[in-house]
Every structure is written in structure tokens, then in C-alpha cells.
Amino acid sequence: MYADDLALAHLLADTADSISMARFRALDLRVESKPDLTPVSDADTAVEQAIRATLARARPRDGVIGEEFGSSTAPAGTGNRHWVIDPIDGTKNFIRGVPIWATLIALVEGDRPVAGLVSAPALGRRWWGADGHGAFAGKHQRSATRISVSGVKDLSDASFCYSSLAGWEDADKLEPMLGIMRDTWRSRAFGDFYGYMLLAEGSVEIMVEPELSLWDVAALVPIVSEAGGKITDLTGQRAPGDGSTVGTNGHLHEEILERLGGGQNWSILAG
Structure with a gap:
């Protein structure tokens, strides 16, 4: 049911990865403080802007909620689908050169996340899953392994x-x-x-x-x-x-x- 949405999420992640990796450990990286005093880099804003631009073309009837630019309302009568974006989760790691950061992309219907993708390009790895599709990890969609939680009980x-x-x-x-x-x-x-x-x-x-x-x-x-x-x-x-x-x-x-x-x-x- 969500195969097309997952495919789109991978395309969004490809764009995000190219932008964020170009700015990772860049000597001219610009970092500012948001009103809540958490940091935001020029990579955060550039990634979210690029994802929003693609969604506006590919899913014009869906809403978008992002960390850096808030909520954009989809046209009236389009249902309750919206994409939720964290352009760089782990910004503090990103600005210090620690490779544990990722772009987070989710599709939410109503108040329920139904598809999600996490792309950590500095680690060379992605994770994704959707209702009824299972959960997978790999470098990209064509090189995926199904994943599962452990069986530890104690x-x-x-x-x-x-x-x-x-x-x-x-x-x-x-x-x-x-x-x-x-x-x-x-x-x-x-x-x-x-x-x-x-x-x-x-x-x-x-x-x-x-x-x-x-x-x-x-x-x-x-x-x-x-x-x-x-x-x-x-x-x-x-x-x-x-x-x-x-x-x-x-x-x-x-x-x-x-x-x-x-x-x-x-x-x-x-x-």
C-alpha cells in the first residue's frame, strides 16, 4: 500500500544526502541558534527546503511539517496525509564532525505514522519501514536486508x-x-x-x-x-x-x- 511512498522517501533521502554530505565538516559551515537555543546549520535549512520543493511537485495534496519551517497546509479536502521532516537529526553531532546524524522522513495519516525512512549518509546506511511492508536496512533500497528486534527476555x-x-x-x-x-x-x-x-x-x-x-x-x-x-x-x-x-x-x-x-x-x- 505504501510502496510508492517509500520509493519517494528514498528519492527525498538521495537529495538530502547529497546536500548534507557536501556540508559535513565544511570549513565554512554556518551555524546559528534558534529561539530555543538549539543549533541550526545551513545544511538543516537547505535539506528541508529541497525536500519541501520535491514534495510540492510530487505530492501537492499532502501537508508537510518540518523542524525548521513549521507546517504547510495542504489544499482543503485532500485528506489527512502529511509528511514530517527532520532535515538533520543530530545537528550537534553534525556541526562537531561526529558522523551519527540522519535525515528523518515520515508519512503520517491522521496522527499515525505509517511509513518512515532514516538516512545516515556519513554512516553509509539507511533504515526504512511501512505498515505491512516490514522493516529494512542497507546502503540503499536495492541493497536491503530485513531487520527485526532481538528475542532477549531477561x-x-x-x-x-x-x-x-x-x-x-x-x-x-x-x-x-x-x-x-x-x-x-x-x-x-x-x-x-x-x-x-x-x-x-x-x-x-x-x-x-x-x-x-x-x-x-x-x-x-x-x-x-x-x-x-x-x-x-x-x-x-x-x-x-x-x-x-x-x-x-x-x-x-x-x-x-x-x-x-x-x-x-x-x-x-x-x-
Whole structure:
């Protein structure tokens, strides 16, 4: 059902990759601070502008929501499809020359992400998935391997991934986080998209973050879900929820929900 949309997402990613790689580690890279004091580079804006231009031609009846330029409304009566774009997820890595950053492209129907693609050109890898199509990874669409979450069922055997501890401390969730870290086999901080893609590939079992925007998470949902995962907020509701996210391989989902205090205003991506 979404094969054409995934093919378009790959074309959008091709354009994004060519722009972002040309600016990665460029000596004349321009970086500014947004009103929320987070950085934005000229690559962020150029990538989003290029994606929007292609979507305007290829999907003129779809809406677009992007991190840098907000929401564009599709013509009246066109349904509830919109594309959600994060031109560079991991901008802080990008501007420091760390290769863990990606363009995130999602198709959302209503409030449900139905197709997603993550392209990390500096790593030479992409991940994508759509409802009913499975989840895949590879350098490009013609060189793809189907991926799935791990079968680990015991927390003591699990690899725990997180972006940072500061946000969880601000939310008074540091002690539960440290408890999970003590009880898991291994813990490492792989931030942004990367922890979720490792989850979808079966390399880690849990990924948590205290705060995300729609463009940070929409593309991840179909990939993790189609890899065999479950993705919700902390109350057990479908993601994207209220902003915070956690991922597990499904077997550990309920335990992580309970340990992080399910029922409060926190989200979890459980895969």
C-alpha cells in the first residue's frame, strides 16, 4: 500500500544526502541558534527546503511539517496525509564532525505514522519501514536486508541505550534510570535516531529519551514497529505520545513501563 511512498522517501533521502554530505565538516559551515537555543546549520535549512520543493511537485495534496519551517497546509479536502521532516537529526553531532546524524522522513495519516525512512549518509546506511511492508536496512533500497528486534527476555541480558541522563534528572526520573542501568547487562549512550535503529536491528533491547518532538520520532515508529517492536508512551498509548520516548524489544516493555513509573506524563517507545 505504501510502496510508492517509500520509493519517494528514498528519492527525498538521495537529495538530502547529497546536500548534507557536501556540508559535513565544511570549513565554512554556518551555524546559528534558534529561539530555543538549539543549533541550526545551513545544511538543516537547505535539506528541508529541497525536500519541501520535491514534495510540492510530487505530492501537492499532502501537508508537510518540518523542524525548521513549521507546517504547510495542504489544499482543503485532500485528506489527512502529511509528511514530517527532520532535515538533520543530530545537528550537534553534525556541526562537531561526529558522523551519527540522519535525515528523518515520515508519512503520517491522521496522527499515525505509517511509513518512515532514516538516512545516515556519513554512516553509509539507511533504515526504512511501512505498515505491512516490514522493516529494512542497507546502503540503499536495492541493497536491503530485513531487520527485526532481538528475542532477549531477561533484563539482566539486555543492552540499555539512552541519549543522556540530564533530562531524566530534570524530570525526577534519575533513580529509576540508574536502577535499570545497574540491572541490565550493558548500558551505552547512543542518542537521537541511532539508538532506535540499533533497537530495530536487534543490537540493543531498550532505548529511552525524556523529550522528543514529532519530527524526531515519527519516522522511527514504523521502522521499530515493522521490525517486530511495540512503540507507546509511558501510559501504554501509541507513540508519538506526549513527547518522551523509550524503546524496548517488546519482551521487556511492561517491565520498563513499570520501572519508569507508567501512568505519569512520560512516553516510551517500546519495540
